[in-house]
Ligand SMILES: Nc1ncnc2c1ncn2[C@@H]1O[C@H](COP(=O)(O)OP(=O)(O)OP(=O)(O)O)[C@@H](O)[C@H]1O
């Protein structure tokens with residue numbers, strides 16, 4: 001039985017006659033880690049922009065928990081629980097880690113204004129923020145200014161601020177981009193850990209990350225789905241190898 005949290009049907013985006021995303025049918029299973037991979041320019045980021053409504057699809061449908069969300073605004077999509085982890089610029093460099101996570105929690109609870117009047121609720125906000133920092137391995141740095149963090153830790157903080165918004169579906173665009181080997185491993189483990197009880201859709205170039213944590217992989221090429229399945233299946237698909245390596249006898253490796 002399939003239990004899709006997110007589905008796209010014939011999702012298409014054209015830019016002045018150029019088709020960046022072409023008739024994409026995605027089905028993301030609830031509770032899974034689903035990776036979107038493909039060579040540079042394949043349409044991965046455009047897909048994400050369509051899912052979060054940063055861009056309007058030219059044609060096609062997006063379903064979330066069975067609801068047609070194709071025409072909804074970005075804020076409505078976020079309220080439904082589709083949260084994208086933003087690039088580093090989204091965390092405030094001169095706030096502490098704790099303050100950044102607390103802001104995420106406040107955004108999540110934004111409408112219940114009176115909540116903030118009670119001292120007790122502020123304490124519980126701190127407790128929850130510390131919990132989230134502990135989850136991403138940053139508990140002991142809670143009072144550090146964000147600007148002082150090394151790059152890999154900033155990306156982990158970004159995951160914590162995203163988690164603060166209680167995502168049901170979390171979208172991560174290249175969470176390990178620009179990281180050294182150790183940070184890559186750490187963030188991969190972190191994603192696996194925080195995936196419990198959630199669904200994660202991620203764009204990722206690093207094949208060791210994808211092969212370790214992704215349940216399902218969709219390969220895009222020139223805007224269209226080239227292959228889909230678990231890593232073992234996708235990585236031995238001759239068309240996929242050719243798309244990545246320009247050869248059919250190479251091992252599937254990172255695009256970068
Ligand atoms: N706003 C835009 N206007 C015109 N063309 C665009 C626009 N955004 C993206 N494209 C084009 O659409 C194609 C897909 O781009 P996209 O950024 O989605 O690729 P990607 O798979 O994320 O690549 P990368 O791995 O390099 O991040 C590219 O050819 C790109 O030049």
Ligand SMILES: [Mg+2]
Pocket residue numbers: 044045046
């Ligand atoms: Mg991209």
